[in-house]
Amino acid sequence: MQTILIEDNEKLFRLYSINLNTYAGTDVIDRKSAREAIELLNILPNIDLIITRNKIKEENTAEDIINFLSSKNIDIPVIVLGENKNIEEQAIIFTEPVAWETVIKKSAQVLGISLEDLKKKIRPEYVPINIRFFYDISEVPCDIYIRIKQGIGEYQFIKRIHSKDAFAKDLIEKYEEQGLHDLYVASDYQQYFVTFVTNQIIQKLEDDDLETNERISTTANAYGIVNDQLAKIGFDESIVQLSDSAINSMSKMIKEKSDLGNLLKMLFSSKISYAYQRAHLRAVLGNFILSKQNWYEKTLVDLMSFASFFADITLKSEAQHKIHSRDDLEKYNLSEDEKNTVIYHAKNAANILKSHPQFSDYLEMIMLQQHGRKDGIGFDNDPPEDLFPVSKVFIIADHFVYLMLDPNVPKVKKDVLDTLLEAYSGESYHKLIKTLEFKIE
Ligand SMILES: [Fe+2]
Structure with missing residues (x-):
């Protein structure tokens, strides 16, 4: 209509x-x-x-x-x-x-x-909850329903998990295999449920004994939930807390340096979303490049993790995440709206973060300049020399990870570095690229 x-x-x-x-x-x-x-x-x-x-x-x-x-x-x-x-x-x-x-x-x-x-639309009785909210919990604080279609625009909701009941992971996996993306809660319980889940995840991430593989998948899950909730309601307290604890978790893995090579291996092979894989890997590589600069300070680990976590937070589909240049925009079958979301994502990330308590001018610069443009609109694949130095590190780390995650790019590090050297004309970018020649261990 x-x-x-x-x-x-x-x-x-x-x-x-x-x-x-x-x-x-x-x-x-x-x-x-x-x-x-x-x-x-x-x-x-x-x-x-x-x-x-x-x-x-x-x-x-x-x-x-x-x-x-x-x-x-x-x-x-x-x-x-x-x-x-x-x-x-x-x-x-x-x-x-x-x-x-x-x-x-x-x-x-x-x-x-x-x-x-x-009336039904203005106040729906049940609201959808993305299935990823169930990955890291083993019991629910309220009744959970599935929706069954009965006719055009007519649905029936059937209770599947009772409040306070424990459920096994494979129940959720089974639903997912059947192609179910959402489960449902009564609309009055929506906020209660979301807060319950974010608290559970935060608790899990704050456990120092959490095993690295598990930590990666739970942090990736937290990333997905932040992405989901930001689009719906923006930052509220529980989303600030959840993103904080996910970012701390990322930084924690990066700081445990002895395991860096291993961490990279796990990140490349883990069954997590492309979006999170890219975010976490570029935080790791970004921090590695930073650590080779004479102006390096330990606090930059957190800045890099924070920036990396939020840079693409407004993007939705995997295709959107895989776009790294103006040419890439035409590669996937995206609607004009979806393309615009990509074109403006750097600027939008900077805007969204203004309501986050840890917003800073540095962060704003990295967000805006993440694709080489100072205004955060579109892409400059041969960015100028006068960007903020940490933004340049971000750009190189991101580009390196983008190439490494592309199945069509040969995985010999030397070739990837040559591709990068060719792409950038600025001297300072070459210097940063060359730091990636160091052995990562
Ligand atoms: Fe981006």
Whole structure:
């Protein structure tokens, strides 16, 4: 379904647009005037609904639209915001001020969505919980359901794990093998459940005796949960705590230097997400390069881990994570939205982190400059010399890891380093690349 929304107030536009999409399930097309809307209607007459302000600046927007529709004999319902007696018969008119809920409700009705459906959507009884939330727990604090489809838009929820019950890991694996991505909890229990899981994971990560392989998989899981929750609710206290303990866990593994070669082997072979593998490996390699610089300080381990953990946190799919240049953008079948998320991910990471208590100017620079651009938009694969030195280390470590994780790149270190030397023209980058010639042990 498609709705044209003509509203020049940006804030109101966003409010209507989000709610139309969420509650009435319609895509919203943005037009700023009757003229623009008519241009579109000429090529796309199958629009389901038009919502328009009565007047925009000097233009009689609503009247122009109505006249156009009747001259072309096009039957599209029109909702008008603002009184206009001339078109009373041809449009649904709301005299202002009008509550946005009223407009959304009417729109949903016009689009054929019943009040019942709307109620269900506004406050769903059960909410989905990504299955990864269950990897590191062995009991649940509330009842857990699975959803079974009964008809179009109709579902039944069946209780599968009872509150306080212990369950075995293979139950979750079995669900996953069946292609289940989400389990469900009653919506009132959502926050309670998420906090329970994050606390369990934090406890596990803070246990010094946790074996390295297990630590890697639990930290990777924490990364996935942070990624998931940040997209839904942004930073709240439990997400700050969970990301802190995941980052500490990464740093801890890096600081236990005696095992570095072994750690790399484990990270390369571990069955964890590409995203986390890349983040952790570049923290390890970044720290290794840093440790060869004469300005190295121990505190940089934490900065590198922190930056590495969050750099790509707004990306979703594995394909998005594998994009490392402008050319790569076309390699995968991504929608325009998905491409934009990649193009802006550096800037978005910097923005998101502004609400994290450990935000700093250094961190902001690394986030923005992670792909060689100072503004955090797009990619510069031959970055300039005047970037922040730690950003340069980040860039080289990230590029090295990107190549090492690419199954099509030969794994001889010398060849990978030659590829890197060729890619960068700046002298300082060459110096950093050469530090990777040191034997890593
Ligand atoms: Fe990135």
